[in-house]
Amino acid sequence: MEILMSLSLLLTLLISIVFVKKKMSPSSNLPPGPRGLPIIGILHQFTGAPHRWFYGLSLKHGPVMTLPLGFTSAVAICSRDAAEEVLKTKDLETCTRPKFLGARELSYNFKDITFAQYTDTWRENRKVSMVELLNFKKLQTMKSLREEEMEFMVKKISSAALEQSPMDINNLSMCLVSHILCRSALGQNLHTSKLFDEDRVVKLVTEGSLATGHFGFSDFYPGILGNFADWLFQRKKGILARMFKELDDFYQHVIDDHLKSLDGPKGTDPPADIVAGMLALVGKNGTNLDQVKGVLMNLFLGGIDTVAIIIIWAMTELIRSPRVMKKAQDEIRAALGENREKLTEEDLEKVEYLKLIVKETFRLHPSVPTIPRETMSPITIQGYDIPNNTRIYIDVWAIGRDPKVWKNPEEFNPERFIDSDVHFKGQHYELLPFGSGRRLCPAVSMASNTIEFGLLNMLYFFDWKLPDGVVAENIDMGDIGNISFYKKEPLLLVPVKHH
Template sequence: MDKVEELVLESETNLGSFAFTDFFPAGLGWVIDRISGQHSELHKAFARLSNFFQHVIDDHLKPGQSQDHSDIIGVMLDMINKESKVGSFEVTYDHLKGVMSDVFLAGVNAGAITMIWAMTELARHPRVMKKLQQEIRATLGDNKEKITEQDLEKVHYLKLVIEETFRLHPPAPLLLPRETMSDLKIQGYNIPKNTMIEINTYSIGRDPNCWENPNDFNPERFTDSPVEYKGQHYELLPFGAGRRICPGMATGITIVELGLLNVLYFFDWSLPDGMKIEDIDMEEAGAFVIAKKVPLELVPTPHQW
C-alpha cells in the first residue's frame, strides 16, 4: 500500500511541476527539460506507474482467473482479445493503461482528498458536524446495517457540505489546460490563438466578487442556490466544464457521498486528548492536487443508538 501511495504522489508531483516545454518554443523547451533532468524524472516516474499497471493486467491474465469481467480491466481485456472496434477505433493495451491511469490518479486520490478536507472542516465547525449527523440519523433511522446509493437522495445537507468543501478545497486547483481556438481579448489582455490557458478554480472559489465571506466554511450558502458543481456555473468548477469536463464526475461524487455518509452515520468523531480546534493544521501541500500537508487526526467512536 505504501508503494502505491508513493506512485500516486510521485506521478501527481510530476504532472503538476513546471515544464519548460509548456512556456518556450517546442525545441528550446525540450532541450532545457533534458538538461535540467526533468524529462528523465518524468519518464522514470511514469515508467514505474506503467510497470505497476502491467502487473495488475498480468494478474487478470493468469490462467484460472475468473472470467466474469466484473471490473473495467476485465472488460477492456476482453475487447482487446476479441480485437473489438468502435468504428475504426481499435482498443489496445495503451488505451487500457490510459484508462487505468485516469482511474488510479483521478478517480481514487481526488475523492480521498475531498473526504479528508470535508472531515477537517466538520471537525473545525462542530455546529455543522452536529447538524449534519442529526439530519443523517433522523433521515435514515436507527441501527441501519448498510448504507446504499438510494440513501444518498435523502440527505440534503450532506450535499451542501460537499459543495462547500469543493468550493474551498477543489482537489485540483488548476483545471486541465485549454488552448485558445482563435485570437481573443479578456479584460484588456490580448490572447493569441493556440495559447495554453490555465483556469484557477481554487481562486474562483474564494473570489469575494462571487462569494460572500469567501473564506468561511458555510454550507448554508448553497441553500436554495442555483449554483452547483456540474459545470453550468463558473463560480464552482471542481470538475471543470464544457467538453473537457471530468468524465468521472458522477462516479467521483458518489464515492465521496457514500464514504462520508458511512463514517458520519456509524461513528461519532472527536479530537485527540489535549487537542483543540485551533490546533488543526490547515496547511496545504501538492502541485497537481492539493491535500493536507499535516494528516488529519480524529478519534472515531461507534455511535450508540
C-alpha cells in the same frame, strides 16, 4: 569543459530567440499583468501553489491577466464571468491541453483522456469512456463492491475507537478510495492481492500525482531550446522515468491479470470492471494497449487522490465547525434510524444537508484548483485579445473565494446552498471542481457518490474529536501538490463509536 560549452550555447540561443521574438511579436490588446524580465518573464516568482499565486496577482491586476512565463504566453482567469466565457462561449476554441513534460511522460505521450490534446482520437476515447465504461448501468453493477469496502472502513475505524487512538484521516481516506477504485475499475482486490497492498498503492498514487505535475524547461521554452535544457539537466527526466516504470509495471500487472481471467476455464465469469471494458475494445477503432494504459493512468492517479482530498477537507472543516458537524449527524441519524449495521447507497437519497457540505467543500477546497487549457485560435475574453496557442489557467480556487459571488467567502457555511440551484457538474461557473464543457471530468457521478457515501458512513457510525491537547483553531489548513492539492499536514481525529 563540456558543461561550460553547453551553457554558452544555451545562453547564445536564448539571446538570439529573445531578439527574434521581440521583432516578430505584434502589438495587441492583451489583458493587463505583471511586467517580466527578459528571457524568464516572471518565472522567478512562480513558486508555491499556482492557484494562490494567481489569486494574489489578480488582486492587483484584475481577474484576467497576462503572465509572461519564459517564452510562452499565458492568461490566468480568476472570475466567474471570464471562466464562463472561456468554458462555454469559447469552449471549442480552448478545449485542448498544453503539452506539459510530466503529463507527456506518464500518459504514454498523451494517449489518455485527461491530458491529451483535442483531436478526433481524443473525442472517440472520451465517447467510449462515457458510453461503455462510466455509464449509470456500469456504476450500478459495482454498487455492492463499494458498499462492501465501506463496511471494511467502518470495521477499521471501530478498532481505533475501541483503543481511543487517533486516526490519520488522510491515510484512511486514501486507503478507502484506493480499495474502491482498484476493485471496481481495475479488478484488483487489495485485501487479497499478493503483489499490491494499500500502502504501496497509496504511495504510487501520491508520488505519481506529484510527478505528473512536474515542469521541465521545455514547458516554458518550447522547441529545441527547451528540449536541449531538459537533456542538459536530466535529474527531473530521471525522476519521471523511474515513476513511469513503477506505474507501467503496475498497469501491466493489471492487464496481464485480466488477460489470464479471459483465458480461464469455461463457465467462469470474465471480469466486469472498467479495465475489462477497455481491453475488449483493443483492436477496434484503433484502440491499443498504450491507450488502455493511458486511461488506467487517469483512473489510478486522477481517480483516487482527487476523491480522497475532498473527504479529508470535509472532515477538517466539520471538526472546526461543531455546529455543522452536529447538524449533519442529527439529520443523518434521524433519516436513517438508529442501530443500523450497514448503510446502502440508496440512503444518500434521504440526506440533503450532507450534500450541501460536499458542495461547500468543493467550493473552498477543489482537488484540482487550476484548470489548464490552450487556445486553438485567436479569441476575445472580457474584451481582451487572446492569441492562438496561449495557455489559459482557470483558477477554480480563486473563483470559489470571490467576494463578488460569495458572501463571507472564507467561512465554511453549507447553508449558502439552501434553495440554490448551483451544482458542480459544469454548468455553474462559480463552482467548477470537475471542470466544464468538452473537458468536464467523465467520472463526476462516480466521484461525488464515493465522497458522499464515505462521509455518510463516517458521520453515522462515529462521533469525532481532536486528540488531547489539540484545538480546532490550530489545525494547519495549508495545502501541497502539483496538479491536485491535498492537506499538507495529516488530519488526526479520535473516533468514538456512536452506538
